[in-house]
Amino acid sequence: MGMRSRMVLVAGACAVLVAATACGTTHENSGTAGAGQQGASKCKGPGGKYVIGMSQANVAEPYRKRMNDDISKAAGAVPQFTVTFADAAQDNSKQVEQVSTFITQQIDLLIISPNEATPLTAIVKQAYQKGIPVLVLDRKVDGDAYTEFIGADNVDIGRQAGQYFANVLLPQGGKIAELRGLAGSTPAKERADGFDQGIAGHNIQIVAAQDGDWLQDKGEQQADAILKANPDIQAIYSQNDPMAEGARIAATNAGKPNLPITGIDGLPIEAGGIKAVQAGRISATFVYPTGGKEAVDAAKKLLIDCQSVPKTQTLSTKLVTKDNAAQVYDELNRG
Template sequence: MTVRTRRVVAGTALAACALVATSACGTTSENSGAPQSGGQQSAPKKCGKDGSYTIGMSQANVAEPYRQRMDDDIRSAAAGVPQFKVNFADAAQDNSKQVEQVQTFLTQQIDLLIISPNEATPLTNVVKEAYSKNIPVLVLDRKVDGDAYTSFIGANNVDIGKQAGEFVGTKLLPSGGKIAEIRGLAGSTPAKERADGFQQGITGKNVDIVATADGDWLRDKGQAQADALIKAHPDIQAIYSQNDPMAEGARIAATNAGKPDLKIIGIDGLPIDAGGIKAVEAGRLSATFVYPTGGKEAVAAAKTLLVDCGKVEKTQTLPTKLVTKDNAAQVYAEMNKQG
């Protein structure tokens, strides 16, 4: 073969490769089947109405009523999709345990992963590992670092925190005052976002956060932290708790300290007898904010991906609502009617 002939053959091959960019000529992630970071959604390994699919649900913990409700919502919604089987795992607030549980799901060759991470950074790599295997990943409520997942489903925690701050500054303490803040688990994204948003909400309203403490989202720890905060700062006029169980713990601490009128607000607004909406209705909390679990939305997204072979939005932002004594009964009835 002459030099000129070799050049013609090579040129023809390059042209053919350009014409079939999605064939094996290329080496892009689209061609290889690997998902692109933050880019387009890769198709799951299998999909279709005639298939059967195993979903792994990795829960940060079930000690919080909110997380138990999330699992219950997923279980209830999945019962309506005959192609689905859901396996649940409880990490019990242990990052290493949650990583191991997700890796076990991957070994079991699940078809889709739903995860509510205990903390963001420690769970990022294993979520990325699942995503890199073309396993759709739905991240609920708490985020991971980066964007190596299929869809994040949850409410806007910065906005919820901001609404909480505005409520304190305009309704609870319109003349200003001193408050304490009980935050959730430090490494979880809602804890930071709800704190950042609250600070935005009280800006310019003469409301001072004189002390903060981490309650890890748990009622008992919230009570212990509130007890210490009240003793150290007896002049505080309100407590902003980043979830309802910690807020209920703070109410117990306030009552024990002889401060039954201390104003306390929370977040979650579960429509159950032991939830925040009923606590507001009963007067134990001044307000709460409905924070949807995203359970039924996650199952709907899984159905779109696996059964319908469709795509979902990268971010699905769920609505929230302020609950006060004026609308608590109505909100409770509406949410139970929907559910």
């Protein structure tokens, strides 16, 4: 993974990036204590100017680049906002340091997509306890010392993926492999747990599971090793689309070009999972919204409108197969 610049200042005028995904949301009011107080303490109304710090786990994944683009575009429509981006490059210590710098700079609000949960928990709590509203995006931290979590239900996505294997790909059962994301990140565990639930009782056996860290090249390496050790596997469940694309390369090289492989992310871009489904490289994917637009909307409520936000905002997902891929792609790009 390349080391990117530590911070990029994105002013409100930089609203020329990729359009945000248009996924519906539901709000789960599981407690707003602290959120309203923090919003009130930072809120200066529409006449104020606000600096938002965005701490990104990495920008090597297309999904994370898209998340930053969605935040930039949404923030570009709010003239009171300036967003400063920091790339942790999958380094927990670096992300802690970058958030600490944001705190020292006395930013008005923190958006963070943690690299791993536990190592980032203390610094997120520190920001929160200093009165900085904290929006945790996509990946969780331990505990509840934050203002709002915004993301899809990864256990449910994993469960739906398991049901797709059980009902469509391998209704008679069979042997499969699993490519998991970064071990310490909450989506990796939740997507694995949900998948186990989805295949339970359907005679589907996971004979190999390896961490691909969400990256295509590592997904390819792991899939190559898995296929050499287990040439009889009948499908691969990948926890994201880049690893699924890597697995497809490995499967083709192993003489199995038609091996069923599924992914998750469903980015509505030319290099994304929806187009991969249309092209037949992967069998299915699930739309996993970045939450970028929703995070900026929440920031606006807290800082400009002086309103509270729910403790959890759950974003909707959708199964994408060849039957609906073109329609979903168009819907997301119209939004």
